[in-house]
Amino acid sequence: MKSPPFEYHRAGSAAEAAGLLGELGFDARILAGGQSLIPLMNLRLAAPGHLVDITGAPDLAGCGANGGGLHIGAGARQRTVELHADTLATAPVLADAISNAGQVPVRHQGTVVGSIAHADPSAEMPAAFKAQGGTVTAQGAGGTREIASEDFFEGYFTTALEEGELVTAVTVDAWPAGTGHGFLEFSVTAESWPIALAAVLIHTSGGAIDRASVVLGGVAEVPLRRPEAEAVLVGAEPGAEAFEAAAEAAATGIEPLSDSFGSGAYRKKLARVLTRRALTTAAERAGGDA
């Protein structure tokens, strides 16, 4: 189908976009790459009255290393971020997540910040962002504020953004040398939507894990942190025994829903297997980088 009618606005800056959102009210949405929003509009699942295009705003365009972390402006395209040397150096788990998302032509147009703000609990980028940790910068009529990645995702397609606010950038926090990451998803075909995914980071020091992050996608209404799995890992020696125990902990107590792509029980099983395998990869990388 074709999109329903709407009014198109072009914002030349973050401040102008925030002003337009405030003026137009609840019926306005930010348009960045549009690779989630426009399909929803074509399917008539969304019908915003106004779209505010931010891709022409120079102050939202950038992507690069920033004070030890990775800064990603709201206009930065997924493919640009995916291939950026600073992403590979600072946030390789995000690079892996992006390369698993959609297809290359979609990633040419789609934005990383847009995917995070869309907050699909099965999507790759929100999970990788939450796994590595960082900050969302939001701007509204009242000014800007920072929201921790941990607090940003509140439910299905629902975030901590207030009405009239837009995400202007996200910053991904760097992890120290000796960190390894793993990102794995399972889907029916290489190009289809993930049924479940795992994004993990571990840092090793003196032969033991001293910091761990385990986040699952596709199993809850948000990208789901698994503190029980992280507790198993911290202090343990990296290896099959610890990873199996952590994977078991990650999959215990979650209650994924069933749909036409997989039952809840199947997703639980995937959560365990993907976590174990992602941790194994992370340990290899942690060793190699140290």
Added chain:
Amino acid sequence: MSTHDITVTINGAMTSANVESRRSLADFLRHDVGLVGTHIGCEQGACGACTVLIGGRSVRSCIMFAVQADGADIQTVESLAPGAEMHPLQEAFRRHQGLQCGFCTPGMLLRSLELINDNPDLTAEEAREGISSNMCRCTGYQYIVDAVLDAAAEMRAEEG
């Protein structure tokens, strides 16, 4: 509903038009410009039939509004063979039977062109992974991969 003046370059020629906000780039190309080589399949960004190149990069023209393309340099399938002679990629698709019904072909050709431009020496695996963005329900993809590799070899020879 509001309309917008846009100016785009299509296959090397500058064009100005007044478009409705909701006009997709694919519909703009087909209905307003008359370039019907760009096909529309799923209209939700899944199938790739509507693929065009913007600044040499493949995008889905069914999930992009024409107004977003203002100022863009757009290449459609019509650019491949402006005269009577087919482009080496089109020749290779014909020779290898890389098409049957032809619906996916415009998108396949442009995506393949991008892959070859990025890496003139691409492997079968890279070609297969590369065209996984586009759906074909006729060929089983193998003949398309054969065609892309053959065209790449021919284009390398032409370059050399």
